[in-house]
Amino acid sequence: MVTLTRAAACFFLVLTLMLSGCSFEQHSPIDGKEASNQSQSGSSATAGNQEQAAPPFSNEGPATDHSAGGSGEDLGQTESGKLPTTGSGDAAPSDNLGGSGNESPGAPPPDEPAAPPTDATWVAVGDVMMHMPQLPAYYNDKTKQYDFSPYFDAVRPLIREGDWSLANLETPIAGQSLGYSGFPRFNAPTELAEALREAGFSIVTNANNHSLDRGAEGISRTLAALEAQQLVTKGTNRSRFEAEKLTIVEKKGIRMGLLAYTYGTNGIALPAAMPYAVDIVDEQKMLGDIAKLKEAGADFITVALHFGTEYQTVPSEAQKKLARKLVAAGADIIAGAHPHVVQPYETVEVTEVDGTIRNGLIIYSMGNFISNQRGGTKDYGLLMKVGIRKDNVTGQTTIRDVEPIPTWVYRYKVGKLNHYRIVPLDETIAKRTIPELSSAEYAALTRGKQTIDQRLASMSAAPVTVPAAP
Numbered sequence: 001m002v003t004l005t006r007a008a009a010c011f012f013l014v015l016t017l018m019l020s021g022c023s024f025e026q027h028s029p030i031d032g033k034e035a036s037n038q039s040q041s042g043s044s045a046t047a048g049n050q051e052q053a054a055p056p057f058s059n060e061g062p063a064t065d066h067s068a069g070g071s072g073e074d075l076g077q078t079e080s081g082k083l084p085t086t087g088s089g090d091a092a093p094s095d096n097l098g099g100s101g102n103e104s105p106g107a108p109p110p111d112e113p114a115a116p117p118t119d120a121t122w123v124a125v126g127d128v129m130m131h132m133p134q135l136p137a138y139y140n141d142k143t144k145q146y147d148f149s150p151y152f153d154a155v156r157p158l159i160r161e162g163d164w165s166l167a168n169l170e171t172p173i174a175g176q177s178l179g180y181s182g183f184p185r186f187n188a189p190t191e192l193a194e195a196l197r198e199a200g201f202s203i204v205t206n207a208n209n210h211s212l213d214r215g216a217e218g219i220s221r222t223l224a225a226l227e228a229q230q231l232v233t234k235g236t237n238r239s240r241f242e243a244e245k246l247t248i249v250e251k252k253g254i255r256m257g258l259l260a261y262t263y264g265t266n267g268i269a270l271p272a273a274m275p276y277a278v279d280i281v282d283e284q285k286m287l288g289d290i291a292k293l294k295e296a297g298a299d300f301i302t303v304a305l306h307f308g309t310e311y312q313t314v315p316s317e318a319q320k321k322l323a324r325k326l327v328a329a330g331a332d333i334i335a336g337a338h339p340h341v342v343q344p345y346e347t348v349e350v351t352e353v354d355g356t357i358r359n360g361l362i363i364y365s366m367g368n369f370i371s372n373q374r375g376g377t378k379d380y381g382l383l384m385k386v387g388i389r390k391d392n393v394t395g396q397t398t399i400r401d402v403e404p405i406p407t408w409v410y411r412y413k414v415g416k417l418n419h420y421r422i423v424p425l426d427e428t429i430a431k432r433t434i435p436e437l438s439s440a441e442y443a444a445l446t447r448g449k450q451t452i453d454q455r456l457a458s459m460s461a462a463p464v465t466v467p468a469a470p
């Protein structure tokens, strides 16, 4: 009877999680500790946030004190279910008043100090690509498995600094049975998911022009491989429910809303029966999605955008217009990728309707994080590190301490096989951490650094000011 009851309870729990879209445990890549979050997100998204009436952002002064630190447990990610307002009949009932357990009842006694703010770190990189020359050296004949983790050896500590660490996966990882391939229709080993998780990524967006390289099956298999590594995904969908559910990833009690879109899919049509398979850039839909996340209590919103023109080192007018519009409408960080080269970033000051100023960040393109592409700065990338501070008195969350960290893909041969290592550019040059590089190669790398630095500085000196969207 006990067994039966437990089985029934498990079944009910699984069913509820499926319905609510809250699906899996978060394996913290930072400390290896498992922190499960079983909160039922459709309801906790609203019930767990009591401060929705307050403006979600403020323009606080340039605080420099990092000592406040993170106040607590990594609460893990929560994928929130549909809002009741979406009118779906399959959302979980709103009976979870437990929230995420990080709220204290009532106001503190007057003689106690105010709750300190919570600081967290947001990290993102650009395109994770897998060209065919990247494979052979990483195949283990004994295990019959690939292990791509050495790619990330030199940047792993930086990725692991992120409470949220995002990468754009620019290839299906649909398994060997579909055959591995590079450009123009990619398919890479599923082991890449394991390497990404092990490197410290917790979120992989995959709305990009290669999303449909292996069709709907490719999407399905790719999502399964990523989910098997407890990676949060955004940008492709196996069902309409999945396409419409809100994704909120909570770390240290700060709730990040996440969206991901691509300008297109290289002319491959969306499956007729699955028009929702890839999140495509559609301004009205995007504005609606941002509004839904705000309504669901997201403390800040990241939009991963696959847009721009390949190999262009400055953003197009269309990129600027779209990105600024999204920030004006409530997005806080635009994480751009696709041009395969680093483009500048800019900060945005949004004057909200009530007169307060909210800071946004637009990173137009983070270039290639890992690829076989060389020349024309295609072997350089950008790891962007941003401080996120939540004021635990006002509930407001702000972006601070934007730190661009250029990276470079060191490619070398052992025998006939290509090896790859992503390295932090500045440190590599300053400390000459790659003994195999010649003085001439270091001189070339230094010129590359100057080019990237100039590019990054070209639009970030002063903020762009925009009024809030009506």
Ligand SMILES: [Zn+2]
Pocket: 170, 208, 209, 210, 306, 337, 338, 339
């Ligand atoms: Zn692309």
